[in-house]
Amino acid sequence: MTSLKNCPAPAKLNLFLHVNGRRADGYHLLQTVFQLIDHGDTLHFELRDDDAIRRVTDLPGVPEESDLIIRAARLLQAEVLRRTGALPRGVDIAIDKVLPMGGGLGGGSSDAATTLMALNSLWQAGLSKEELMALGLPLGADIPFFIFGETAFAEGVGEAMRPVQAPDCWYVVIEPGVAVPTAAIFCSEHLTRDTPVVIITDFSSHLENRNGLKGFGKNDLQQVATKLFPPVAEAIEWLSAYGDARMTGSGACVFSAVATEAEADAVLAKVPAKWKAWKAKALNRHPIIAKL
Template identity: 45%
Template sequence: MRLLQRTWTMPLDPRTHPGSLTLPAPAKLNLLLRILGRRPDGYHELQTLFQLLDFGDELRFAPRDDSMIAVEVDGAPGHDQIPLQDNLVYRAAMILRNECGCSRGANIHLRKRLPMGGGIGGGSSDAATTLLGLNRLWRCNLSIDRLAELGRKLGADVPVFVRGHTAWAEGIGEALVPVDTEKRHYLVVVPGCSVSTAAVFQHPRLTRDSGAITLPHLRDGRLDPRWLEEYSTNDCQALVEDLYPQVRAAREWLQQFAQAQLTGTGACVFAAFDSSQEAQQVLRQLPTGWKGFVAAGVNTSPTHERLANAAP
């Protein structure tokens, strides 16, 4: 099988690619993250709340007449240097094709907006959108449950994007309970460094003994914001800020305007605001050298909404 991965600057023209499917790959925030202990298999027992956002990457899938899976990347300097076999989009396509027992090919164009090593789920979301998109394009007709199982093989965060709902998570992040959170607007600051998730979880100084908390009774699936305020902490934050001073600087700057914290293992930090206007006003004051974006928290993934409205 031939393999192809390159960086390009011109987007696919849907007029010359009939049958193409374009889907978002949303970012996520960890509104809280507790590490309960290390498992015998090396993974960690977690409790976290995944908040989906209405901002992220974008993928376009177009069918091919051969069996090639071509991955083209726009907007991510250095991304094309990743070996194709390590690219989560390519790996997701291959694992789906092997599951379906087919030999179909696809052109996949990935437009990157989310930073690597940011703790906002860029790679995991791209993989999930690939599973969902090619499941539709190739007419594999796999269930969401089966796609989530395949996604877990690619990463612990992939299932929440496959299932497509803001969720409380336990285990290694795959045991999910969908919840609805109140509408907030988030300013996410990217401090200009990339954090290795593996390095953080392997570090001897990482907190691994937080006590488990109980998800409160949900009325109509909605999470009480007062409970969330009480438990909004991240067990990775102290360590990451020691290892990456840029992360501490970004959080302390954002803390001037609202309660700020790390998402995932970082490097991004975020704060919640009542309106997009408030968040945008703070974004305009962002120090030189940092990047950021404003996004609304959503309970249903934009990927699932787009699929629901796409032609079958």
């Protein structure tokens, strides 16, 4: 096999996101449910005759050298060299970018995770899932989750994960049109960092309904993000008329669960034209698993 086309890099939603504390190194201890959804970027990989790793699609605002896709590919290439003494063939990587940057949807992390999984297969590198997760973590906190590949309850700095059954529902997602820098939210003096720790049984009954995790938990980053970025507050306020609207990750995107696709369409029809909005279905498993 010399190419892998149409590899999905889905988005995630944080159904709740609690900040429970802060480590000595400044990183925050979180508890979250990462929900995979069927909306995201698509990547294409084509092996080269030399050993160069190239992005063949322009991504405005993200130079090739700092792109998480390229950094992930180079990291795996170096790891294969270290293990086998042979440098794997280079690769041209194309991307259909759909997910907004700084959207809280984990776009960059998902692209990097898909790159690690696809190249592990194309290069027949044989790294285990756990080895790929460890390789990806320094590049982005959400990368291990996407490689884990299942909707999950995550704790710590995101590295301890347990699969949970995704609520069987749809989500309406609004992009408020701003990019939120994650670090700025975590640095804020106004961020509360003392939400009590929960256990799965605290919310497992909520997973069975078709309203996401409506009524359970909150996003602790939301208060800070809405103060710094008023369009996020405005989108939450608008969407709240149709359900329990929340922000995902460190923002900017906001979402609300609905039971059916028809209900999602009904809400989408009313979204003010100034915002981009879309619907997505809850997934239990990463769609790339069926492909590799």
